[in-house]
Amino acid sequence: MELTERKKQILKIVVESYIDTAEPLGSKAIAEKMPGKISSATIRNELADLGEMGYLEQPHTSAGRIPSAKGYRLYVNELMERRPLSEEEQAAINDSLRGELRQTEQVVARAGQMAQSLVNYPTYAAADHRSAVTVKRYELLPVDEASFIAVVMLSDSRVKSQLMAVDLPVEPSALPAMSHLLNTHFTAIPAREMNGKLMGLSDQVVPEWFLLLNRVVEYAGELLQDDSHTQVFTSGASRIMSFPEFRDIDKAQGLMHFMVDNKEKLPVPTTDAPMQILIGPENVSDALKESSVVMASYDIGDNMRGLIGVVGPTRMDYATVAARLSYFAESLTRMFGKRELPAKEEEGNP
């Protein structure tokens, strides 16, 4: 059976109406929305075909049609109008970006919140490293005879530090030497190689030193480790409950539990495309089988990539969400391009 132009048009009407109202659409209503005069009976024939081809479904015999996941997919791939944002919409986004966004740590969460208010669906946000992070430099600063500060500079320009307590007094003059040791042996290598290297040193340095080195290396390891499962932030998760498909408390709970207490398992893009859409059963997690996710990523500088995901019912307003989200992500990328390092004005990039 062939997917004629008219069938596509009908599908588009059904999808968009369902996105709008969450109600099945009948042949008569479709006939009225079609250009030219076509009787509802004709539409019914077409609907039967579309159903047979798997693009439409019927909740029950005497109800209208609703799109299937396959139907949504076709809509997203072919039928959806990728309208650019209006001036006002762009202005709104640009406004929300003005000021704000300083501390790299908070950028990701804040971006998620902004996206949330932009699309009116729950969102989540995270950061991702394109390449593995390593330690670039160590620095040990004396505090008193009972403690010192370990400063660790990472390859993505983040700098982390922690106060370390010492059990046995170490003369302060030893710290620079130990820094040197760390900088020559424990930089630019992945976390998993650190322990091996450390063992190699165990009989070359005095035990007191070794203990401290161990502690600093362990701290660095934690920092690198920590990065793999970076924090995920959600915004407006409870909004999911205002959609009629989640009026059922058990469904709502399932999804809320996933978004709030299992954030880490929310999907991440599997392709390099600037935007990816997962429709209903295309999702891996069971909790998302009845939801759709739109994901976009942006460059955050320092070889890092930010991720924003939008979660909604399968009948989510793909066209609007996709348009706003991609513009937003582009704006963020543009913005971070300008100020590669926080507070650094533009000039040549390293």
Add this chain to the structure above:
Amino acid sequence: MELTERKKQILKIVVESYIDTAEPLGSKAIAEKMPGKISSATIRNELADLGEMGYLEQPHTSAGRIPSAKGYRLYVNELMERRPLSEEEQAAINDSLRGELRQTEQVVARAGQMAQSLVNYPTYAAADHRSAVTVKRYELLPVDEASFIAVVMLSDSRVKSQLMAVDLPVEPSALPAMSHLLNTHFTAIPAREMNGKLMGLSDQVVPEWFLLLNRVVEYAGELLQDDSHTQVFTSGASRIMSFPEFRDIDKAQGLMHFMVDNKEKLPVPTTDAPMQILIGPENVSDALKESSVVMASYDIGDNMRGLIGVVGPTRMDYATVAARLSYFAESLTRMFGKRELPAKEEEGNP
């Protein structure tokens, strides 16, 4: 009218049954649970009195009685048996505390999660400073001619650091001098005084220095500021939906929205008591008027105090929650007492 011993006993039975089943309890059922033989008619008389005094309510004329907020309050204050934890329960808590809890930053969130699994109600967690945090020490480390690292040690022993870009090259030798300047003028003072001090220096140092000093002081100010509205973590928020009183999706959404997207407004203790209970309408926030909150705090060292809150329906199991939570909080305090600074081993431990 007097609150006789028998009335109290009846109230206790009603509260505990309602906590257990979420169903109103009738006179006959109460009569059966009372020691000695008393007819349901007598109970009915007592119930009428208790209702008049405001301790009990009736959902509708032909239903049994349920406790009012006032009834719960009396129960919590006088009637509840403050049973200590059993050996097994204590062991379970101790087990969950073993290992874990290193990085001061993550302690709070982790503690909240642990509490969650302990009480089976949603929890939230935050940290609080007993006294204002100030900067204890600054350190500026050279990186290259385009940037340096600012390390800021805070009075609560946290150490924060960030990479700073410089616009105009500053000879590296200037950094120690600037550190000194910072350490003499910008330590141990509250954030709001910093700007004034900085202005005072504006004509005493060369403009390039001033710019950098400004940036470091600004960074420090952010750190201190940041502290006032510390992050709040929630665990198991979606669990609230499994309670019958929140089967209603709108109620559930109201509370979820509050717990997930308005965490910052969750209540904090108003007294110094080790545990505080807020019952239903005693809560300030509208969203919590139909819920109860049990809060406990623990010492985290460094003049900081951790807070754990448990959120549930008004009929939450106060006795169990209070017992577990207070034991847990005490255990945490004990634990942090032992290892004041992270990573300091206790003597004699493997």
Add this chain to the structure above:
DNA sequence: TGTTAGCACTCAAGGAAAGCGAGTGCTAAA
């Protein structure tokens, strides 16, 4: 005076029956 048995009354909850109406599939004619 407090307690109890008895009784009429109330009211939410659950189920069956009936009517409504949106929407369908099929047939036969244009």
Add this chain to the structure above:
DNA sequence: TTTAGCACTCGCTTTCCTTGAGTGCTAACA
């Protein structure tokens, strides 16, 4: 290929009824 017509399906809503748990009140009892 399109259309009009028509019988049929089936979820929803409303109405009505029944059931049963629980009450308040009264009058008798210890």
